[in-house]
Amino acid sequence: MKKASLNDIAIHLGVSKTLVSFVLNGRGKEFRISDDICQKVMDAAKEMNYQPNRIAQGLRTGKTNTIGLIIADIANPFFGKLGREIEKEAALNGYSVIFCSSDENPEKSKQQIAMLQQSQVDGYIISPPMNSEPQIRALSKGRTPFVLIDRYFADIETNYIVVDNFDAAYKATTHLLKLGRKKIANITVNLDLVNMKARTEGYKKALTDNGILVDKNLIKVLPFSHESMDISLAITELVGHKEDLKADAILFSTSKLGLNGIECISALGLKIPDDIAIVSFDNADAYKICVSPVTVVAQPLQEIGKKAVNIILDKINSPNGTPKFQQYTLKTEFIIRKSCGY
Amino acid sequence: MKKASLNDIAIHLGVSKTLVSFVLNGRGKEFRISDDICQKVMDAAKEMNYQPNRIAQGLRTGKTNTIGLIIADIANPFFGKLGREIEKEAALNGYSVIFCSSDENPEKSKQQIAMLQQSQVDGYIISPPMNSEPQIRALSKGRTPFVLIDRYFADIETNYIVVDNFDAAYKATTHLLKLGRKKIANITVNLDLVNMKARTEGYKKALTDNGILVDKNLIKVLPFSHESMDISLAITELVGHKEDLKADAILFSTSKLGLNGIECISALGLKIPDDIAIVSFDNADAYKICVSPVTVVAQPLQEIGKKAVNIILDKINSPNGTPKFQQYTLKTEFIIRKSCGY
DNA sequence: TTTATTTACTAAATCGATTTAGCTAAAATA
DNA sequence: TATTTTAGCTAAATCGATTTAGTAAATAAA
Structure with missing residues (x-):
C-alpha cells in the first residue's frame, strides 16, 4: 500500500495530471472541466486515499x-x-x-x-x-x-x-511599598535581555519615586543557567539572620526563579508573607497552590x-x-x- | 538577496550541478573530483551562503x-x-x-x-x-x-x-495504607485509556490485597475536559463534613487533577496531610512548593x-x-x- | 461555407535537489 | 601501437506537485 500521487489518479482515470490538479484544487469550474469528470476525479481521490504531498507542493509553490x-x-x-x-x-x-x-x-x-x-x-x-x-x-x-x-x-x-515590563515591575513594586515593605529585593537573570532589564528598571523607578534609595545589594542578578544552588545562595545572602532580615520582600523576575526561591525560603524556615513578601512575573500554576498563593504579573x-x-x-x-x-x-x-x- | 541554489553555484563556477552536489555531500573523493575543484566549490558555497533546500532534498530522497x-x-x-x-x-x-x-x-x-x-x-x-x-x-x-x-x-x-502504571499505583496505595490510611480515594479521568485504567486497577488491587473492600464511592472518574468545577464537586463529595470525612487520602491519577484538587482542598480549609493525605502521578514542579510538598509517582x-x-x-x-x-x-x-x- | 469562439482538455516546463548512466581525454597496460 | 583503464567530469531522469501555453473538436457567428 504505497501512497497514491496525482499522477496515479490521472493514469487510473486516463486523464492528464493537470486536470486532476485543477479539480482537486477546486478549480474545475474555472478551467471548464466537465462535471462528470470532476466527480470521477474526486471519487478516485477519495477511493485511493489521495493525500497531497506537501513537500512537492512546497517545492513548486515556494510555500x-x-x-x-x-x-x-x-x-x-x-x-x-x-x-x-x-x-x-x-x-x-x-x-x-x-x-x-x-x-x-x-x-x-x-x-x-x-x-x-x-x-x-x-x-x-x-x-x-x-x-x-x-x-x-x-x-x-x-x-x-x-x-x-x-x-x-x-x-x-x-x-x-x-x-510593558517596566510598567508591570513598577506596579508590582509599588504594591509592595503600599503594603509597608521597605527593603524590597529583586532577583533576576542576566540583564542584557531588554525584558529583564526593563523589569529591574521599573523596580528601581518605583523605589526612587517613593523616596527609597536603590540598594545594589538587594538586586541579585543570576546567570542564565541558574541552578537551585545559585538561588539558594542569593536568598541566603538577602536574608541573613532571621532576626535581622536584610530584605522584607522579593520581586522575582521570572517564575523559574520564583519557584526555586520559594522552595529555598521555605527551607530556611521563613514564612510568606509574614517574614517576607513575594511577587513574581508569570502566572505559573504552582503559584496558585503555594503555602501562600503568589501575587503575580500575568502576561496575555x-x-x-x-x-x-x-x-x-x-x-x-x-x-x-x-x-x-x-x-x-x-x-x-x-x-x-x-x-x-x- | 535571494537564496543560492546548487545550480547557482554550478553556473558561477562553470561546472555541473552534479559535481557541486557530490562535493557538498562530502563525496568528492568517491567521485574523483579533483581537490582543486572541491575546494572551489566549498569556497563558493560558503561565500554564497548556500543553504540546501531540505524540501527539494526531501522530495528527491523521500526523507x-x-x-x-x-x-x-x-x-x-x-x-x-x-x-x-x-x-x-x-x-x-x-x-x-x-x-x-x-x-x-x-x-x-x-x-x-x-x-x-x-x-x-x-x-x-x-x-x-x-x-x-x-x-x-x-x-x-x-x-x-x-x-x-x-x-x-x-x-x-x-x-x-x-x-508500569499498575505497579506504580499499587505501590502508592500501599504506601498510604502503611501510613494508616483506611479510606483511600482515587480521582482519575476517563478509564477508557489503558494507562488511566491501569492506575485505578493497581489502586484496587492494593486495597484488596490488604483486606480492604473497594468502595465505588471513593473512585471519582472525571470527564477529560475536567474543569475546576468538576474537581471541586468530586472533592466535596469525597469529603463531606470535616468532622466526618469520607476519605482520609486521595490518589490523583494525573497532576492536573492533583493541582486542582489541592486548590480545592485548601479552599475547604482541610489540612494536608493531617486531614487528608495526597499522592499524585507526575512530578509537577508545583508539587515541590506546596503547603505540604506532594508525594508523587515520577515518570522517567x-x-x-x-x-x-x-x-x-x-x-x-x-x-x-x-x-x-x-x-x-x-x-x-x-x-x-x-x-x-x- | 468559412471563420471565430468556446469547450474541454493536455504537454511540457518548473521548483532544487539526488543519482544513474555515460562521455572524453589521459594514463597505463598489453 | 593498440587497447584498456582510470580520472574527472556532465547530461538527463527523477521525486510530485503547479502552472503556462497550447491543441483539437464542437459550436456559434458571419
Missing part, C-alpha cells in the same frame, strides 16, 4: 505552510503555554509549527534558524537569546517574515510583541500567540504591506494573592 | 528528517517536559519535530495525522487519545514508523513505551523521550529489522514528600 518557533525551553510552562497558543492559531490557518528550544543559547538558536531556513519555513516566531543580534540582523536581510516575542533588540527594526499569552501568528500571516500574504513593522507592547495583568500580605 | 509528535497538550508540563526530551534527542540526530496538541480529541488527532502524513514526516511519536484506534490501525498499514507513548492499544500491535521522561526517538530512527534505518515491534514498560520512581504524613 510550505510551516512556521518555525524558537523559544528558550518548551518544558518551561511559560513557553509551553505560549507555544500552545501559537500552535493553535497556526493550525486554525492551516499551518504547522516546528518547535525549537534554544536554551537561551545564541549558538543553538543560530543553528536552529539555519535549519528552519533550510526547511523553507514561511515565517519565524522567535524569542531571541542575548547575543543573538547578528542572527536576527541576518534574518532581516532575507525575505522570510519573522516576529520577535518576549524581547526585542532596540537597534534592529523588526516586528515584535512584548509586554493568548494575545501574544495570536498576534505573533497573525503578523506572520499578514506578512506572508502582503510582503510589502504597511506598516512595514508591526510592534506591540501589551499590558500585563496584576493578580493579587496572599503572598504580599494585606 | 524529510522530520518527526511528527502528537500529544494531548504542550502547555501541560508533563507533555512539555516530554516534548522537550523528544526535541532534544531528535535534534541530536539531525531531525526536527512538528508539535501537535490533540486535546485528547480523536478527531483532531486524525486531522493531525493526515497533516503530518502530507508533510511526509519520517516517523510519528503519538500519545493516542481514546477512540483513536482506527487512526492508529490505519497508520500501521502504512510504511512510516510510529511509536505510541504514555498509552497504547492492547489489540493493535505497535511500538510503544509506557510506564528523559528515558521515554530518548527511547521514542531512537525507536523511530531504528525503524527508519532498518524498516525490516528485528524485533518487529519494540515495546517497553518502564519503571516509575516513587518520591516521598510530606503530603502523606510520616
Whole structure:
C-alpha cells in the first residue's frame, strides 16, 4: 500500500495530471472541466486515499505552510503555554509549527534558524537569546517574515510583541511599598535581555519615586543557567539572620526563579508573607497552590500567540504591506494573592 | 538577496550541478573530483551562503528528517517536559519535530495525522487519545514508523513505551495504607485509556490485597475536559463534613487533577496531610512548593523521550529489522514528600 | 461555407535537489 | 601501437506537485 500521487489518479482515470490538479484544487469550474469528470476525479481521490504531498507542493509553490518557533525551553510552562497558543492559531490557518528550544543559547538558536531556513519555513516566531543580534540582523536581510516575542533588540527594526515590563515591575513594586515593605529585593537573570532589564528598571523607578534609595545589594542578578544552588545562595545572602532580615520582600523576575526561591525560603524556615513578601512575573500554576498563593504579573499569552501568528500571516500574504513593522507592547495583568500580605 | 541554489553555484563556477552536489555531500573523493575543484566549490558555497533546500532534498530522497509528535497538550508540563526530551534527542540526530496538541480529541488527532502524513514526516511519536484506534490501525498499514507513548492499544500491535502504571499505583496505595490510611480515594479521568485504567486497577488491587473492600464511592472518574468545577464537586463529595470525612487520602491519577484538587482542598480549609493525605502521578514542579510538598509517582521522561526517538530512527534505518515491534514498560520512581504524613 | 469562439482538455516546463548512466581525454597496460 | 583503464567530469531522469501555453473538436457567428 504505497501512497497514491496525482499522477496515479490521472493514469487510473486516463486523464492528464493537470486536470486532476485543477479539480482537486477546486478549480474545475474555472478551467471548464466537465462535471462528470470532476466527480470521477474526486471519487478516485477519495477511493485511493489521495493525500497531497506537501513537500512537492512546497517545492513548486515556494510555500510550505510551516512556521518555525524558537523559544528558550518548551518544558518551561511559560513557553509551553505560549507555544500552545501559537500552535493553535497556526493550525486554525492551516499551518504547522516546528518547535525549537534554544536554551537561551545564541549558538543553538543560530543553528536552529539555519535549519528552519533550510526547511523553507514561511515565517519565524522567535524569542531571541542575548547575543543573538547578528542572527536576527541576518534574518532581516532575507525575505522570510519573522516576529520577535518576549524581547526585542532596540537597534534592529523588526516586528515584535512584548509586554510593558517596566510598567508591570513598577506596579508590582509599588504594591509592595503600599503594603509597608521597605527593603524590597529583586532577583533576576542576566540583564542584557531588554525584558529583564526593563523589569529591574521599573523596580528601581518605583523605589526612587517613593523616596527609597536603590540598594545594589538587594538586586541579585543570576546567570542564565541558574541552578537551585545559585538561588539558594542569593536568598541566603538577602536574608541573613532571621532576626535581622536584610530584605522584607522579593520581586522575582521570572517564575523559574520564583519557584526555586520559594522552595529555598521555605527551607530556611521563613514564612510568606509574614517574614517576607513575594511577587513574581508569570502566572505559573504552582503559584496558585503555594503555602501562600503568589501575587503575580500575568502576561496575555493568548494575545501574544495570536498576534505573533497573525503578523506572520499578514506578512506572508502582503510582503510589502504597511506598516512595514508591526510592534506591540501589551499590558500585563496584576493578580493579587496572599503572598504580599494585606 | 535571494537564496543560492546548487545550480547557482554550478553556473558561477562553470561546472555541473552534479559535481557541486557530490562535493557538498562530502563525496568528492568517491567521485574523483579533483581537490582543486572541491575546494572551489566549498569556497563558493560558503561565500554564497548556500543553504540546501531540505524540501527539494526531501522530495528527491523521500526523507524529510522530520518527526511528527502528537500529544494531548504542550502547555501541560508533563507533555512539555516530554516534548522537550523528544526535541532534544531528535535534534541530536539531525531531525526536527512538528508539535501537535490533540486535546485528547480523536478527531483532531486524525486531522493531525493526515497533516503530518502530507508533510511526509519520517516517523510519528503519538500519545493516542481514546477512540483513536482506527487512526492508529490505519497508520500501521502504512510504511512510516510510529511509536505510541504514555498509552497504547492492547489489540493493535505497535511500538510503544509506557510506564508500569499498575505497579506504580499499587505501590502508592500501599504506601498510604502503611501510613494508616483506611479510606483511600482515587480521582482519575476517563478509564477508557489503558494507562488511566491501569492506575485505578493497581489502586484496587492494593486495597484488596490488604483486606480492604473497594468502595465505588471513593473512585471519582472525571470527564477529560475536567474543569475546576468538576474537581471541586468530586472533592466535596469525597469529603463531606470535616468532622466526618469520607476519605482520609486521595490518589490523583494525573497532576492536573492533583493541582486542582489541592486548590480545592485548601479552599475547604482541610489540612494536608493531617486531614487528608495526597499522592499524585507526575512530578509537577508545583508539587515541590506546596503547603505540604506532594508525594508523587515520577515518570522517567528523559528515558521515554530518548527511547521514542531512537525507536523511530531504528525503524527508519532498518524498516525490516528485528524485533518487529519494540515495546517497553518502564519503571516509575516513587518520591516521598510530606503530603502523606510520616 | 468559412471563420471565430468556446469547450474541454493536455504537454511540457518548473521548483532544487539526488543519482544513474555515460562521455572524453589521459594514463597505463598489453 | 593498440587497447584498456582510470580520472574527472556532465547530461538527463527523477521525486510530485503547479502552472503556462497550447491543441483539437464542437459550436456559434458571419
